[in-house]
Amino acid sequence: MRTTKPTAVLLSTLLAVTLGAGTAPAVAFGQPAAPGSLAAEPNQVTGLRVSQADGYATLAWTPVAGATDYQIERTPVDASDTATGPGVVVGIWRPNRQVDNTSPTFADAGFDPGQRFRWRVRARIDTAEQPYSAPVTGSTLAPWGDPAVPGQNLRTQWETTKAAQYTSDVDEYAYTAEIDRLSDRVRVVEIGRTVQDRPINMFVIGHPAPPATPAAVAATSPLAINCNVHGNEPGDREACLVLARKLAFGTDARTVDLLSHTTVLIVPTINGDGRAANTRGNSTGQDLNRDYSLIRQPETTAYVEMLRDYRPVAGYDGHEYGNSQAGDLPMLPPRHQNVAKQIFDESLDMIEGHMYVQGARDGWWACPYGCQGGSGVGLSEETILRNTLGLKNTVNSLLELRSSGGQTRPDEGNSANNRRRKTYSALWTFSQFLDYHRANLPAITKARGEAIGFQASNTGRLVFRGSRPIPLHPAPHPGEAGPRDDLPVPEMILDDAPCAYKLTEEQYNGARTDGPDGVGATVAQRIAAHGWKVVKGTDGYYVPLAQPERGLIPLLLDEQGAEEWVAGSRVHPTRTGRHNGPLTVSGFACLEDATVNGPVTVLPGAILVATGTTISGPVNAAGAAGIFLGDSTVRGPVSVAGTTGAISLIGNTVSGPVSMAVNNTGSGPALIAGNSVHGPLSCAVNSPAPTNIEVANSVRGPRSGQCAAL
Ligand SMILES: [Zn+2]
Numbered sequence: 001m002r003t004t005k006p007t008a009v010l011l012s013t014l015l016a017v018t019l020g021a022g023t024a025p026a027v028a029f030g031q032p033a034a035p036g037s038l039a040a041e042p043n044q045v046t047g048l049r050v051s052q053a054d055g056y057a058t059l060a061w062t063p064v065a066g067a068t069d070y071q072i073e074r075t076p077v078d079a080s081d082t083a084t085g086p087g088v089v090v091g092i093w094r095p096n097r098q099v100d101n102t103s104p105t106f107a108d109a110g111f112d113p114g115q116r117f118r119w120r121v122r123a124r125i126d127t128a129e130q131p132y133s134a135p136v137t138g139s140t141l142a143p144w145g146d147p148a149v150p151g152q153n154l155r156t157q158w159e160t161t162k163a164a165q166y167t168s169d170v171d172e173y174a175y176t177a178e179i180d181r182l183s184d185r186v187r188v189v190e191i192g193r194t195v196q197d198r199p200i201n202m203f204v205i206g207h208p209a210p211p212a213t214p215a216a217v218a219a220t221s222p223l224a225i226n227c228n229v230h231g232n233e234p235g236d237r238e239a240c241l242v243l244a245r246k247l248a249f250g251t252d253a254r255t256v257d258l259l260s261h262t263t264v265l266i267v268p269t270i271n272g273d274g275r276a277a278n279t280r281g282n283s284t285g286q287d288l289n290r291d292y293s294l295i296r297q298p299e300t301t302a303y304v305e306m307l308r309d310y311r312p313v314a315g316y317d318g319h320e321y322g323n324s325q326a327g328d329l330p331m332l333p334p335r336h337q338n339v340a341k342q343i344f345d346e347s348l349d350m351i352e353g354h355m356y357v358q359g360a361r362d363g364w365w366a367c368p369y370g371c372q373g374g375s376g377v378g379l380s381e382e383t384i385l386r387n388t389l390g391l392k393n394t395v396n397s398l399l400e401l402r403s404s405g406g407q408t409r410p411d412e413g414n415s416a417n418n419r420r421r422k423t424y425s426a427l428w429t430f431s432q433f434l435d436y437h438r439a440n441l442p443a444i445t446k447a448r449g450e451a452i453g454f455q456a457s458n459t460g461r462l463v464f465r466g467s468r469p470i471p472l473h474p475a476p477h478p479g480e481a482g483p484r485d486d487l488p489v490p491e492m493i494l495d496d497a498p499c500a501y502k503l504t505e506e507q508y509n510g511a512r513t514d515g516p517d518g519v520g521a522t523v524a525q526r527i528a529a530h531g532w533k534v535v536k537g538t539d540g541y542y543v544p545l546a547q548p549e550r551g552l553i554p555l556l557l558d559e560q561g562a563e564e565w566v567a568g569s570r571v572h573p574t575r576t577g578r579h580n581g582p583l584t585v586s587g588f589a590c591l592e593d594a595t596v597n598g599p600v601t602v603l604p605g606a607i608l609v610a611t612g613t614t615i616s617g618p619v620n621a622a623g624a625a626g627i628f629l630g631d632s633t634v635r636g637p638v639s640v641a642g643t644t645g646a647i648s649l650i651g652n653t654v655s656g657p658v659s660m661a662v663n664n665t666g667s668g669p670a671l672i673a674g675n676s677v678h679g680p681l682s683c684a685v686n687s688p689a690p691t692n693i694e695v696a697n698s699v700r701g702p703r704s705g706q707c708a709a710l
Contacts, residue, residue, distance in 0.1 A: 045070070045121045045133035052141045054242075054431075055424025056109035058363040059119055061133060063104055067123035069094050072106050073132065074411075075118045081137050083118070090411040093121075095476035096326070096367075097408075098360035107328070107363030109424045110409070110417035112162055114142030144246050151182040151249040158238045158423070163416040166234045167241060169198060169276050172269060175241060176201050183248035184209050185259060191267070192302025195283045195516050198272035200302050203244045205266070207259030214309035217263045218694060221445055223437045224265040224312035224394075225430055226303065226385060229289045229319070231274025231281070235401045235422035236318025236430075240268045242423075243430050258434050262441070265312055270299050284516045289317075290381060292388035293556060294563060295526050296515040303385075307392055308531035311693060313444050314350070314395045316433050317385045318426060321400030325407060326372035327478070328365040328425050330400040331355060334390020335470065336380045337463035337488060338551030340451030344468055346395045346444060354436040355397075355429070356478050364428055365408075368470050368482030369400055378483035380467040382555045383563060391552035393451040395444050399429055449695040453674045455550035456650035457631030458592070458611045462494040462554045465562045494560060499590035499609055500544040501557040501568035508534075508541045512565075523565050526556075534667050535607050535626030535645035537588055542571065544590075544609045546630035547648050547671070548693065585624075591632075599636070602627065607645070617656060637679070643670075647690075650674055657701065660686055672697060672710055683707035 047062035059072060072091035076084045093106045111117060116139045120132040143159050145152035157171040167175070180188040187204045194200060204210040204217060211217045228237035244266055247255060258264075269275055273283040281287050282299055291300040321330055333347030355366040369378040378398070382388060389396040401422040405412025412418035437444065466488020473479040508524050515521060524541075527534055532549055535542045543553055554560075559567030573592035582598040583589075591610040600615050602608045604623030610632050617636020621627050626645040629638075629652050637656035640647060643663040647670035657679035663670060669688040672681075673695040680701030683690050692710040703710060 040134075041131040043067075043123055043125065043130035045123055045130075048119070048121055048133040048136050050119055050136045050138050052138060053362070054141060054144050054246075054427055055113050055420060056107045056363070056428065057111075057117075057119070057138065057140055058105055058107055058361075059121060059136075060103060060105045060363070061121050063102060064123040064125075064130065066125050067130075068126055069124050070104065070106070071122050071124060071129070072108055073120045073122070074108060074111065075120075075135075077116050077118050077137060079116065081116075081118065087118075087120070088411050090409065092408040092410065094326075094408060096478060096480050097365045099356050099477060100360050101476065103360070105360060105363035107425070107428070110405075110412060110414075110421040111140060112416075112420070113140050113424075115140055144242060145249065149249070151179070152245070154178055154182075154245055156238065156241045158419075159242070163419040163423075166275075166419075167238060169269070169272055172241065173199065173201070176203070176244075176268070179203070179244055179248045186210070186244070186248045191306045192298055194271070194273045194299055195297065196273045198269075198276070200270055200272065200299060201268065202306065203248075203266040203268070204263060205244070205247045205259060206263040207256055210263055215691070217265075218309070218311035220261075220263045221313045221441055221694060222263040222265050222310055223314040223433065224307075224310070224316075225267070225433070226270060226315065226317045227266065227268045228275060229271050229317065229385065230287075231271045231276070232278050233280075233318075233320035233401075233403070234275060235320050235403075235419065236399065236426040237268050237275070238419075238423040239426035239430060240266050240318070242427055244268070254435075258438050261438060264434065265306075265310060267303065267306070270303055286516075289319075289385055290383040292385045293382045293391075293552060294514070294565065295521070295529055296512075298516075301521065301526075301529050304388075305529050307389070307394070308529065312394055313441075313448050313694070314433070314437050315385075315389050316396065316430060317389075317398050319398065319400045320403040320422065321369070321377075322403050323371055323373065323400075323406070324402075324404050326365075326481070327367035328402055328409075328421075329355070329359070329367070329429055330369040330371050330398075330402070331366055331429075332369035332378045332386060332398045332400075332470070332483065334387045334396060335378075335467040335486075336382055336387040336390060336551070337466045337468055338382070338555070339387065339390035339468075340393065340447075340454045340551070341468075342447040342451045342454070343390050343393055343395055346447035347390065347397055348470075349443075350395060350433075350436050350440070351397055352479060354440070355432060358432050358435075359478070362428065364425055365478060366429075367478040369398055370481065370483035372481045376484070378467075378470075379486045380465045380488075381562075382465075382552065388552070391555075392549060393448050393455065395447060399426065401426055445694065449674055452548045452693065452695055453631065453651035455548050456546050456611075456648065458497060458499070458545040458550055459631070460497070462497045462551075462558075463488045464492040464494070464555055464558070464560055465489075466492050491560070492562070494554070494558070496572075497545060497554070498570035499546075499573045499592060499611075500542045500571040500588075501553065502537075502540040502542055502571050503557070503566060503568045504540055507566040507568060526565065528667065531668060533626070533628070533646035533648050533671070537607055537625060538605070540569070542588060542607055542626065543568070544607075544626070544628045544648075546609050546611050546628040546650075548650070604642075605644075647671065650695075652676070654678065657682070660684075660690060660707070662686065672707065675699075677701070680704065681707045681710065683710075
């Protein structure tokens with residue numbers, strides 16, 4: 001490889017003009033033109049350089065003053081750089097493609113990876129084509145993995161058929177099993193089965209090996225990719241299968257570093273029945289991405305239970321989308337208004353602060369879902385995974401691969417070219433997602449911790465449907481157009497949030513008919529799948545809002561919900577304001593923004609919920625049914641023993657010791673998260689052991705027993 005000099009660029013340009021593209025000598029691949037190299041002709045693009053990555057080539061060039069857009073031409077060449085086919089315009093660069101127009105880039109994709117090409121770029125001013133740049137020739141990267149290295153040499157059906165076929169269910173299972181067998185980094189877990197009994201597999205990937213249990217994985221602040229919920233949108237799934245191989249067998253420093261710091265969860269095919277039939281919905285016709293809150297289907301139930309157990313802090317959800325006008329990679333944060341603002345903000349930053357910026361570097365065009373001319377999409381249904389994840393305090397984004405080549409990728413009439421561009425753009429996005437997580441984990445976990453604290457404080461209005469607006473950027477910019485604001489209408493707002501919902505025995509345990517035959521789980525089972533805290537009282541089942549999924553609970557239990565399970569009774573606070581003297585709780589008590597100047601005693605079988613409340617303490621609960629404290633202050637010790645239902649202590653300040661003993665909380669572990677304890681924290685003989693759900697407590701005294709690590 002020789003060094004490119006300005007004269008070489010000039011020479012090859014002249015030869016290209018003189019002799020035609022077929023015989024022009026190659027400019028050394030990957031070598032940038034020297035700064036300041038002059039255009040041979042007016043308005044000719046200069047400084048073209050091409051770099052290779054998995055499934056795409058990034059073209060970058062020096063902008064031409066006054067250019068309206070640019071055309072990217074690709075010509076296949078053989079080993080001696082003789083053209084083997086015509087040059088074709090494969091890409092149109094537009095100024096709204098990237099955040100920084102001073103360094104235009106374009107990710108060319110769709111070609112058969114490993115083949116050799118020559119590229120040229122020309123500006124258009126209005127519609128007038130200007131001279132092409134000097135050509136740059138290079139070999140693209142072959143599909144990832146050394147054919148001589150076991151594991152690395154695995155290939156999917158999609159790869160071996162050069163995108164003529166999508167990977168079948170049978171081929172996916174065989175490929176998945178081989179990765180599992182050959183890589184110590186991978187454990188494949190079956191998280192559930194589809195209606196037609198296909199396995200729903202999840203890759204659990206870590207270095208040198210993934211943690212052994214879901215709780216141990218949760219402690220690594222994992223990230224999760226859901227690859228294929230709509231069966232007729234398979235592009236992301238193929239990317240996930242390639243990504244799993246790269247993570248399982250890659251020996252590069254970046255991969256090892258990523259996997260040494262977290263655990264990657266990849267669910268390639270949640271909707272195996274729909275994929276096999278190439279249908280959007282599952283085998284019952286249900287759109288699963290309208291079911292993640294309701295979990296009427298086994299597929300969505302499996303995913304939600306996975307979220308409960310593995311607690312990913314960040315997620316992506318892969319789709320394809322039919323906008324032909326703009327954007328390779330429409331993305332969108334969880335913008336349902338019940339999602340904590342911290343989660344919305346961090347998710348938006350992942351898209352705008354990371355994906356837009358990296359997209360401008362690598363040539364991929366991310367934009368807010370909807371982009372140009374797509375205002376009816378990306379709304380506030382909490383049934384959509386994007387919003388469900390946000391309501392579970394997970395930073396995340398939707399990803400919509402533009403399904404057709406559209407106006408800016410005019411060479412995708414060939415379906416293999418189209419499929420490859422989509423899949424490799426998804427591979428780029430998911431790889432960037434890993435890098436974002438690696439670089440921003442402190443910000444992600446801070447947002448998550450604050451969001452959980454906010455939700456458990458049960459403050460602010462409830463919105464049943466309605467979105468936060470996506471702020472638009474001045475054009476030209478990838479974020480110049482997006483989905484419509486989708487603000488809540490008055491009927492979708494409840495200003496006076498209840499303290500809890502109370503369900504009858506029939507509502508809680510009654511048989512349901514809103515799922516497929518034989519699947520109809522009860523509300524009790526669905527609440528358990530979401531991981532909410534429930535307490536059985538003397539007169540019904542209480543679901544307090546002072547818990548991490550406060551934003552989601554009303555959407556399913558309030559009669560005002562757009563798609564609720566049942567119309568539970570709203571239970572409002574029983575006490576606000578000032579109370580002087582001791583307080584003894586029997587039955588159900590809910591303190592909201594209250595002050596208790598005295599000790600609080602919770603009697604056996606009673607339920608105490610307190611948010612925004614100051615108690616001069618101590619708080620003593622022996623044999624209570626449930627204890628929920630959120631965003632409260634206790635000036636004295638807190639002692640909770642023998643609880644039979646549920647415990648949640650989140651975001652409180654306790655100036656005395658906290659003791660938790662012999663609690664048998666049937667609906668999951670006691671939550672002790674984000675508290676500030678000015679004394680010792682001791683936990684003993686609780687079943688299950690308490691958890692901080694990865695939101696650390698600040699404890700001045702010693703931590704002991706089951707809370708030693710909280
Ligand atoms: Zn979709």
